[in-house]
Amino acid sequence: MSHPAERPDSHELIRGRTTLGDFELTVLSDGSYLLDGGAMFGVVPKPMWEKRAPADEQNRILLGLNTVVVRTGKHTVAIETGVGNKLSDKLKAIYGVKEQLPQAFAAAGIKPEEVDIVINSHLHFDHSGWNTTRMPDGSIVPTFPNARYFAHRGEVEHGHLQLERDAVSYISDNYDPLVNSGQMTLLDIRRGEMQEIVPGISVEAFPGHTSQLMAVHVDSGGRRACYISDLIPTSAHLDITWVMGYDLDPLTCIEERKRFYSRAIPEEWLVLFTHDHHVPFGYVELSDKGKPVMKRT
Numbered sequence: 001m002s003h004p005a006e007r008p009d010s011h012e013l014i015r016g017r018t019t020l021g022d023f024e025l026t027v028l029s030d031g032s033y034l035l036d037g038g039a040m041f042g043v044v045p046k047p048m049w050e051k052r053a054p055a056d057e058q059n060r061i062l063l064g065l066n067t068v069v070v071r072t073g074k075h076t077v078a079i080e081t082g083v084g085n086k087l088s089d090k091l092k093a094i095y096g097v098k099e100q101l102p103q104a105f106a107a108a109g110i111k112p113e114e115v116d117i118v119i120n121s122h123l124h125f126d127h128s129g130w131n132t133t134r135m136p137d138g139s140i141v142p143t144f145p146n147a148r149y150f151a152h153r154g155e156v157e158h159g160h161l162q163l164e165r166d167a168v169s170y171i172s173d174n175y176d177p178l179v180n181s182g183q184m185t186l187l188d189i190r191r192g193e194m195q196e197i198v199p200g201i202s203v204e205a206f207p208g209h210t211s212q213l214m215a216v217h218v219d220s221g222g223r224r225a226c227y228i229s230d231l232i233p234t235s236a237h238l239d240i241t242w243v244m245g246y247d248l249d250p251l252t253c254i255e256e257r258k259r260f261y262s263r264a265i266p267e268e269w270l271v272l273f274t275h276d277h278h279v280p281f282g283y284v285e286l287s288d289k290g291k292p293v294m295k296r297t
């Protein structure tokens with residue numbers, strides 16, 4: 001039983017809504033959470049990043065966990081599934097996680113049973129957490145029982161390696177049960193390759209944060225939105241070199257950001273941010289100095 005005072009208001013649950021051609025896009029939040037500001041901005045000095053992202057007394061900055069639900073008219077597609085409910089109490093406290101994505105779906109009037117496609121850009125726990133739900137008896141069940149899930153095969157394989165560097169980022173209960181039951185389809189695309197999931201929804205490999213990170217393209221009415229995921233996690237990370245300490249290959253991230261902007265800016269893609277709690281989406285333009293910045297609307 002949740003205490004009424006703890007119940008998040010609808011603005012905390014639903015972070016944005018827009019249309020793109022014939023499609024409806026709704027940004028649902030698994031809640032804000034807190035990560036170390038230094039880790040989020042890599043080698044960028046704190047006096048520079050803290051102007052954009054103020055840090056608390058533990059040096060943590062506020063981030064979002066944005067799931068984008070696309071209703072195409074034929075399909076209901078969920079891009080990314082937040083942190084979920086499988087973290088230990090200790091990690092939950094460190095990150096300040098809220099486990100609210102199911103409430104966000106309810107607030108938006110979208111039943112989990114309606115979702116027929118789930119796409120994970122990569123399989124870090126803060127992107128695939130509600131793929132499955134841990135029940136009170138400890139069992140793991142798919143959160144979206146009627147969905148076909150899509151992820152990159154290389155992400156599952158990397159998670160299974162449990163490397164010292166990033167073992168903590170991969171929780172196998174978020175994907176192994178779905179792979180084993182046949183409910184998750186594993187993709188094999190390489191850098192720059194695209195694959196259609198359903199008409200109007202496709203994925204493209206943009207490696208760097210992980211070796212197989214995929215962006216999700218949403219195309220309707222001659223317009224494109226792009227969920228660029230952790231290649232550009234928030235609107236405070238637009239500068240080409242402001243990559244994260246978490247990125248496995250920062251040099252590739254920089255090259256892939258250039259490749260992204262070379263199309264996203266001239267073609268006026270609507271950029272959907274995975275971890276920006278305040279700016280869930282927007283357009284990017286070049287400033288007078290030639291730097292990517294959010295377009296003022």
Ligand SMILES: [Zn+2]
Nearest residue numbers: 124126127230
């Ligand atoms: Zn992330």
